[in-house]
Amino acid sequence: MERGQARPTAHDSPKQGRLFVAQVGMAATVSVEPAGPCCWDEPVRIAVRGLAPEQPVTLRASLRDEKGALFRAHARYCADAGGQLDLARAPALGGSFAGLEPMGLLWALQPDRPFWRLTKRDVQTPLAVELEVLDGHAPEPGQLLARALLERRFLPPGVRRQPVRAGRVRATLFLPPGPGPFPGIVDMFGVGGGLLEYRASLLAGKGFAVMALAYYNYDDLPKSMDTLHLEYFEEAVNYLISRPEVKGPGIGLLGHSKGGELGLTMTSFLKGITAAVIINGSIVNVGGTLHYKDVTLPPIGANRSRIKMTKEGFADIVDALNSPLEGPDQKSLIPVERSECTFLFLVGQDDHNWKSEFYANEASKRLQAQGKAKPQIICYPEAGHYIEPPYFPLCRASLHALVGGPVFWGGEPRAHAVAQVDAWKQLQTFFHKHLGGES
Numbered sequence: 001m002e003r004g005q006a007r008p009t010a011h012d013s014p015k016q017g018r019l020f021v022a023q024v025g026m027a028a029t030v031s032v033e034p035a036g037p038c039c040w041d042e043p044v045r046i047a048v049r050g051l052a053p054e055q056p057v058t059l060r061a062s063l064r065d066e067k068g069a070l071f072r073a074h075a076r077y078c079a080d081a082g083g084q085l086d087l088a089r090a091p092a093l094g095g096s097f098a099g100l101e102p103m104g105l106l107w108a109l110q111p112d113r114p115f116w117r118l119t120k121r122d123v124q125t126p127l128a129v130e131l132e133v134l135d136g137h138a139p140e141p142g143q144l145l146a147r148a149l150l151e152r153r154f155l156p157p158g159v160r161r162q163p164v165r166a167g168r169v170r171a172t173l174f175l176p177p178g179p180g181p182f183p184g185i186v187d188m189f190g191v192g193g194g195l196l197e198y199r200a201s202l203l204a205g206k207g208f209a210v211m212a213l214a215y216y217n218y219d220d221l222p223k224s225m226d227t228l229h230l231e232y233f234e235e236a237v238n239y240l241i242s243r244p245e246v247k248g249p250g251i252g253l254l255g256h257s258k259g260g261e262l263g264l265t266m267t268s269f270l271k272g273i274t275a276a277v278i279i280n281g282s283i284v285n286v287g288g289t290l291h292y293k294d295v296t297l298p299p300i301g302a303n304r305s306r307i308k309m310t311k312e313g314f315a316d317i318v319d320a321l322n323s324p325l326e327g328p329d330q331k332s333l334i335p336v337e338r339s340e341c342t343f344l345f346l347v348g349q350d351d352h353n354w355k356s357e358f359y360a361n362e363a364s365k366r367l368q369a370q371g372k373a374k375p376q377i378i379c380y381p382e383a384g385h386y387i388e389p390p391y392f393p394l395c396r397a398s399l400h401a402l403v404g405g406p407v408f409w410g411g412e413p414r415a416h417a418v419a420q421v422d423a424w425k426q427l428q429t430f431f432h433k434h435l436g437g438e439s
């Protein structure tokens with residue numbers, strides 16, 4: 001074995017993560033706590049031992065997603081006088097981020113593919129993040145000193161995954177360990193459709209029975225969202241309430257983007273929803289026609305000439321939709337004032353998909369004008385449209401299925417990462433409070 005070449009000596013110990021130690025003169029080791037596999041939304045403590053006093057090093061993280069795209073991040077550090085480096089105490093001196101960012105190597109990961117977003121389709125397999133410690137700083141860091149592999153899971157310990165094909169409903173239900181009953185939540189994503197399960201599976205690890213609900217572009221559901229029938233969503237709500245593992249009388253609703261907009265439509269027309277968290281949703285019907293019994297909400301008009309280009313060359317669609325407060329576009333307004341449930345709106349103030357802050361404030365005004373309680377609105381400065389569970393890296397631009405090309409989602413990486421950690425805590429607290437789970 002050549003000097004400097006990593007010799008993997010994988011081992012597990014109660015105090016340290018799985019380590020692959022490269023021995024080069026003095027052996028440096030990376031430790032990750034808690035040890036062993038961890039859920040994607042959990043923070044870890046990364047430390048390096050066995051370095052020379054004040055030794056400059058570069059830490060690199062990489063992962064490959066299920067479609068083979070490589071995501072990478074790196075940061076420069078200096079060991080302390082004792083030859084140790086603890087990412088919870090040492091600021092990064094530059095690289096993909098700077099400053100004290102113990103989880104920076106995860107949230108700063110960026111894809112080698114343009115317009116690619118980190119997502120997880122199969123929650124039953126983990127993502128493997130490789131950490132490397134290299135001697136020296138950029139431009140080209142030196143030899144590999146140590147290596148560790150982080151296994152980041154999406155199915156928390158004991159959480160059961162049950163595919164749902166009941167009547168017309170196509171979904172996946174995640175149940176926490178134990179007999180329950182648990183507070184129930186319907187979880188919906190936005191344009192693009194399909195069935196994304198990772199938020200529901202992670203949230204089930206916090207004591208909720210969460211049903212990730214597909215509504216188009218999945219299984220035998222319609223291929224497009226041109227026409228949606230609220231009766232489908234009503235069937236889904238009733239199905240979840242009917243499950244013996246779900247604590248009644250009402251359930252919760254979690255929706256992002258078009259999923260948040262649909263969530264508002266559901267709370268406006270359907271019974272059985274006690275609490276709703278709307279992440280960057282809208283109060284107007286967008287992108288297709290919505291039917292419920294004898295009510296029809298047409299899609300709001302848009303004007304492509306209002307699409308601008310950002311300095312980086314991305315399409316910025318934030319001004320493309322018409323105002324829902326004027327003329328015939330008012331017919332697309334969701335009658336949120338009819339809702340009887342409690343709301344939490346989570347808003348990225350740099351959302352460039354649409355005007356989430358305006359929509360949340362407008363919903364608040366309309367609810368209060370009908371004598372309803374003022375909803376909680378939490379605004380996150382410099383957070384963009386794609387507010388995900390903690391440590392998903394910010395995707396600044398990717399394909400927008402409605403626009404037919406990549407669009408700018410907004411957000412500054414660090415502020416967006418902070419927002420994701422807080423939003424995740426806030427929504428759990430909110431659901432526990434209003435659905436009667438543990439606090």
Ligand SMILES: CCCCCC/C=C\CCCCCCCC(=O)SCCNC(=O)CCNC(=O)[C@H](O)C(C)(C)COP(=O)(O)OP(=O)(O)OC[C@H]1O[C@@H](n2cnc3c(N)ncnc32)[C@H](O)[C@@H]1OP(=O)(O)O
Nearest residue numbers: 115116117189190191192193194257258286302317320398
């Ligand atoms: C009508 C006139 C309009 C005029 C202008 C409009 C202006 C304003 C309109 C604003 C309207 C906003 C309303 C909507 C707001 C939102 O909802 S924003 C989006 C939020 N998105 C989500 O919540 C995620 C939803 N789900 C998905 O994205 C999909 O389920 C999925 C991509 C995860 C899987 O879908 P599936 O169909 O199975 O995927 P594929 O067949 O593999 O790929 C489909 C295309 O997506 C691309 N793609 C796949 N994975 C990724 C990825 N990780 N990152 C980036 N892109 C990805 C893939 O390349 C495919 O694209 P092509 O067909 O190759 O071009």
